[in-house]
Amino acid sequence: MMSFRSVVALTAVGFALWAVASPAHATFHFMQIEQVVGGVGGNTAAQAIQLRMRSGSQNFVSQSRIRAFDATGANPVIIINIASDVPNGLLGDRVLITTAAFNSLTSPTCVPNFTMTNPIPASYLAAGSLTFEDDSGIIYWRLSWGGAAYTGSNTGSPTNDANGNFGPPFGSALPTAGASSLRFNGTASALSTTNLADYSITAGAAVMTNNARNSFTITLGACCPAAGGCTEFQSAAVCMASGGVYQGNGTSCASAPCAPTTGACCLPNGSCLADQTAGTCGAAGGAFEGAGTNCGTANCPVTTGACCAANGSCAELVESECDSSGGHFEGLGSVCTPNPCPVVPVGACCTGDGHCHVDPADDCALHGGFYFGDGTNCTTSTCVCFRGDANCDGVLNNFDIDPFVAALLDSGSPTPPEAYEQLVANAGACWEQRGCWADLNCDGSFNNFDIDPFVNCRINAPPPGAPCECAG
Template identity: 35%
Template sequence: MLTGSGPDSADTFRIQTCPRPLGVYRHDLTLTTSGPPGHTGSILGVPPDGSPSDTTLVQSSSAATMPPRFNRWFGFGRGEIVYYRVSGSVITTLPYVATHSVTSITPVLVSPPAQAGPITITTVGRTVVDTELFLFDQNFTLLRWNDDDPTSMTSLQSRIDVTLAPGTYYIAVSTFNTAIFQATGNAPPNPPENLDRSTVGPRLDFPDALVRTSLSGAAQDLDFGLIDATGSRNVTASVASSYDMYWARFIVNPPPPACCFADGSCLLQPPSVCAGLGGVSLGDGSSCGIAGCPDVEACCLDTTTCIVVSPLFCSGLSLGPGSACGPGACEAPSPCCTASDCLLLTPTACMQTGGVQPPSESPCTPETCALRACCFEGGGCNELRGFECEVAGGVSGAIGQGCVPSPCVMPLTGCCFADGSCADLPIETCAVTGGQVQSQDCGQAFCPPADPCASVLAGDANCDGAVNNFDIDPFVQGVLQPPPPDATPAPLDYLLLGASQSCWELRRCWGDLNGDGKLNNFDIDPLVGCILSPPPMGVGCSEFIGACCVGSGCAELRAAGCLLISGHWIGGPCPAGCE
């Protein structure tokens, strides 16, 4: 409820409705006063070009409406915002009240459901009223909006042509002009959407609201049609109150599945209709086309009778895609190993389907055709069928045993991991587990140790990923209590600066800025220089990276990281060896 008063003045309000469950809502603001009537309520917006304005009128209340002096807009429960202005005259000096009411709208269901694909929604030829159409998805996101039929130069009725996927959709039918929010003002989007826009009426300042400008309380004929591949649904629609709009919803279902016939032809039909026509349905999600009904092929009813028919209707032995009836086409079948099973096929059909025939004495069982590891001299492994492995000179493994991991004996070599550990593994195993293959076994190979300073930037004393003036105070705390030992609890003054215990434990890493591997007052000047010319986000101060000897091996690390893993930091590139 809004109240106000004042002689010959206008009061402007920014009204935001309360959020509600997603749906269609009608909002009314009705003006009343204890004094002489004469107030006018207005919903304001912006001009068609979207330029800022505090005077553009979208809808004005009237004493002739029922009830008198009310304004109306529609929303979706998203806390829509509108600008509302109350004006009066020299006689409207007593206080006024604008009472807000909200009504949930149940959109009319259009039936039967439409079929996914091209759909037309139109008022053309169904009314003489100058209409506007709005199409929303199930989340009330605006998909299309049309004022005048884009296929006609003279029609004042509306038309939306759109391709829709399965789902629930909503239609708002209104009269010219109906205002909505348009972020780009009068600049139309790229084709074809630019044909779907009205560009001459005012717009709203905020999204998710619709305002019809017409105050006519006479019945308005808003009949429309919804047309898809199955036909037209004609909807009788009208509104009979000022500023009202007609709301409808419709459901889009997937198209019916493919129905296959003996001659290889295909129709889209519901399964029950397909069965009545003598066809075979391919089920939900199927369609006629490349992946639809199979072409006809040779079908052997016995060893002498061959017909050409869809394999779905072959009651004998189908010879496969592209096959034809001819001399010897229905020769006696024998085992044929396909990609997934063993089938009894003629030699010709087996070859045409890409199959492989085992020795003639082999039984036609899954075991005969099952792939398994086949080991070769030197540790090589291929997945072959048992008879193929024997022909290739290999040794066949057990059924179901593949080459990953390989059961074949393979030479081992050292494999280094990121944490510095080493394992003697086959080369292929090392590669797939993220390791680095070495030329020697773990007894001889050197695996660089993990860098304890890898996760922290030099100079980043609060470990926030950037070096800046926020690191000065934490850095000073580190200088006041330098390592060793490194595992001491962080002082309270350090933690109160927003840093963490884990960051404190890495203070030698972020604090050593002069390359001596320590954190002390000699690192303060380098920090000051770094902060005066701060590096980019994610980049630390100058890092002293060089050779770190660990036993006889060498890794290039920061001096602090080297000392933390008990290495000997000598700087520069790694030498040929560390002795």
């Protein structure tokens, strides 16, 4: 028969062996993935995962982790490897894990228990899987989503699901566009049946709770952008950062409509553009009639008319613009279709500096140029002369005197006179330009009245490289 001391010793050994051999279910194994937020207001960097204890004393979570898998159940990503325990461990207590981007989108500002090392990858949000498991990889809860698009494993330990099969998956993607979460519908102590039956997307804004039992509601509302219109499911911070006006938490575009920022825009021709902002109206050259105005009631005066340029082209301008451009204003409301402007023939005009311009004949003469004729252009009519350069060698000097005299003696000849040909190497091309280099008084003709200006140019030579000045 054993002594009392022996019984006590054996009992102590037994308890020690029980403590070693007993499953660690009094640590963290009885746990649900209660809520998941894949994004807030379209911002998929703002994510949250909420765990809930199915039993007491499940707060020793330092040997657990959460992993995400893609639509095929492959390519696992460690969302967080939980490194410490949480203080509260009653039935129904939570553990809240978020991204930093999530915390400012709740009221009050969210205080999570842990911050995700990695968010759920954006490509996993349409179809994928989350597992709550121990560090060795034993899965104690699995949440899969995406319906038929998810083809990976649905299995896990039977600790929290009687047959260890958490499937079929929830039928659609994780919520990302609004303020909702994917939430477990069962009680705190409930086992999993199937993800499809157990989960639903919250109808309103999700409320997340941390281990200290503090709750945080996702706060989104309507935003009135500076450019006009209305955008729903915006956070106050995002709305105001873009210059918008936040309408308040929980508001919609229907419940809190934005004041109009667009209105009628009167264009100078009297037409009207609807739904313009002050900025877009100004960019179109119009006058903004004010927010909320419309073209049905706007009285848009005509301030433009057809403006005829000297070359016969037409542009619809205000009268002051037409006058400053040297055109002729045809009157308020006149238009360019059909063109009311008289057609003035134009052609290539060579000026004394050797440059070519396309001008009417009168304008060419006014500037002392040589007019090649109606319809000519500067592509085929090249200016190769300086005024006074009678031999077209590009230099004004005494070698121009004899060619000038030879040309003057027979200036009306369509071809170079023989005497001129003997003096000038490129006589044919140079002769075609005589109206430019020989017309020293710029009256549009080559005649005896050009003699004195030519002589004066030789006596008072211009700077090297410059032509004779027009003496007209």
